[in-house]
Amino acid sequence: MTRIFIQDKATFKTTARTYDDAGFLHVPGRVSKTGTQQYLRRELGLDGDPNARVTVYRPPEEVFAADSLASFDGADVTVMHPGELVNAKNYRKTSVGLIRGPGQQDGDFVKADLVVKDADAIAAIEKRGFVELSAGYTAEYEHSPGTTDDGTEYEYVQRGIRINHAALLPAGAARAGRQARLYDHQPKGSTMSKITLDSGRSVEVQDEATAALVQDHIDRLQKQVTDAQAELDKRQATIDGQAEQITKLQAATADDQITARLKAVTDARARAEKIAPGVTFDSIDPVEIQRQALAKARPSTDWAAKSEAYVQAAFDMAFDQVETTDAHADQKRKLAEDGAKVVTDKAKMPAYDSYTARFTQPQAKE
Template structure:
């Protein structure tokens, strides 16, 4: 395995600042943590795309190893990373303080006590917000792909961690995550509040008000989810009711369509029998019935090639002609019957005979 220089970053709040008589700033804070972290391949000296990311696992047995924690004692404090390990050649230009004492395990984190001695560095913390810490260290990297207990996959395992310095950085450069924070004035260390997330995972939060805020946020989110589910159930009930109504309407519509279809077929057959008496209509399609009737009445036309609109128009015209012819026939028959009714019967005396009898047989007065 190759030992290389690496830098980690962690965020802290500016809350536990104390000053000694010399004006030096004493600040305890979390510097590093266990778990997985993302690195660029070039940071680890790996071949391939230098900007590709790899996941490195920092197991507790390595982070909290006695030799690793002991390496915090006397490590330098810098403003920004010097770009290399702090050494005798760059010490005067880079170091602004030191870490006093060995690192201490604090949950998943390593806590260390920083002493910042340089006035400009102290001003950077107070006025410019240089409140994040980034550990500079050497470590060995073992290529051993695996999965952590929480299911996170990793590519390398970090071993033999040795701290060289802790850099003060502006906000927003935290590799270890924003749970790393500067402590308050409690000499026994901060009381951690455990908050159970909606996923069931429990996390520890240092500030009680922040813990309360997180818990309240989770409760409100859970209520929103519950309300949203209730609204979805209500809408689903409405949809189910509407679906049932639609099914009933479709059934009723189908009955109406069947009735209308039967009427159309019956009417077409009745009219077709007048246009083409004696033809047997074997279709239940009104248009086909019309075609069959027209084919009988007007065989010279290819009715199979005509459009439905054309067939219907011709059928209506043919039916009107039949109706007109029948009407004329009825009228002639009625006139003939009326004429026959006006003819004299044998029992009646002709008019001229009656007139002659008045002169030949005068009545007596």
């Protein structure tokens, strides 16, 4: 399996923080979690549409594996992702702190203790709201489709997770869900958090972690409803398309339609035989009959590549030419017959007989 660098984003709210004598910020936070997450195919180096989404399962035995948790210890903290793993070449430009100690299981999450040392990074957290965590790590992806206990289908399983850094980001992209957040010690007293229900009504919950948990659950349920509705719409579209096809087939098999079809085929064959006498037909499609007749009458043209409209127009012109030629032939034949009749009728006249006798009978001598 190929080891791939990936980044996970996790949302959380601003928390109470502790500072040491050097001014460094110490704060624990939930950095990653188990379950399924969405990735783009290009993120995993997969073929096909690079923007297509792939569902990846992060099983607990991988997320909480001893080697994976140990990789948190000493991992760097960055502001935004550097676009690559933190290394000796980019360390001075990217690292603003570190994670102290290994990761620890916290329910479905991995908790880590962050130490932010850079003054600008601390200011970004306090004044600019850079209060999201996003883990940067490498992992292996095993193609092993399956379904989680909650019914979510996935295509790949993530294994061999090794943490490289945790990035501080502004609010927005929450790949690991709303509960992946910094802990809040609440030194200023309890605060109320709002939860927006599906109806659009908001309710307040005192415990912030509970609010995040409930909101995340609501979001997941809403997504399931949306996905189910999309699947229903897709199936309904298929049913509607089949119903339309049935209606068309019923119309096409009606008695008047069959009669019209037979007449069209018969007329096309009759006209085609005039255009190309002796042509053999292997189709009951009027247009294909026209193509076959034209192919014999005018073999220099690739009639198979011509559109139906072009074929029909050429066929009508060819038939008109044949009809005109036949009409001229009939006219000449009639004129010839009429001329022969005139000569025959004249031969039967007495005067004509007397006239011709003067030249054909011997004359008496005096």
